[in-house]
């Protein structure tokens with residue numbers, strides 16, 4: 646109902662009376678008043694005058710009612726340990742495909758390879774529960790799909806040249822703006838669920854000494870609408886979910902890739918692979934050509950770019 650009230654407030658040119666709202670939405674004026682009070686508690690500024698209610702300010706928060714089409718699928722937290730943990734619990738209990746856990750801030754946000762993911766307010770942190778009907782061997786394609794969707798959203802909304810670093814970082818001007826962490830629950834031949842956690846440095850400021858990271862705010866010199874960005878990103882992901890096993894997905898990743906054709910050093914399972922990144926295979930693994938011309942298929946690892954060759 647809060648979402649419907651916001652929509653009515655946003656659509657009216659000036660004020661809308663409690664009576665009109667109550668008629669339009671089919672609830673009592675007292676209920677309207679209670680929901681308006683709830684919205685005010687959530688940070689919306691709504692003026693009440695004898696002529697009615699007027700929306701003066703919307704905070705840039707991400708409550709479920711700001712995503713009316715997805716509202717029933719969203720679990721929202723102002724602060725949480727990690728959206729990955731909440732999503733895992735939900736998925737284990739049978740939460741359907743498309744369940745989304747969103748947090749305004751995380752106290753134990755985590756990244757790949759057991760790293761910490763700093764998650765102060767202003768960033769975008771969410772985990773999406775997916776139940777793809779593909780072989781577990783192809784699960785890394787989900788990372789590719791998510792990173793392509795993030796880069797596409799950044800390019801569309803802000804016109805910035807977002808690029809991808811294998812396996813699933815999104816870079817702008819060579820600095821990381823978004824990280825993706827996927828956790829899978831599977832048997833040998835069937836995936837129960839894959840939870841895709843996405844962290845975007847949106848309206849956070851990255852410390853000067855952090856040479857390898859950036860934020861959308863730092864690059865654009867102003868804050869973005871996180872709501873608008875998240876809406877766009879979820880649409881981009883949804884569009885690609887059906888393309889998971891299509892070659893078009895790999896083509897899109899290759900076009901956006903900052904890794905291909907670069908000299909790379911990859912620390913993979915305690916071993917170092919050095920060479921030129923020449924391709925990715927159908928499972929999303931990186932093909933690296935060593936100095937002796939031999940080809941190595943790298944499934945996991947931390948990739949460091951050196952100069953283009």
Ligand code: BTN
Pocket residue numbers: 726727728729751753754755756757758760762769770771772814823824825826842843844845
């Ligand atoms: C990485 O680059 O190492 C991956 C970072 C993934 C961070 C996101 S934020 C939402 C979700 N919750 C977490 O604790 N981690 C992921």
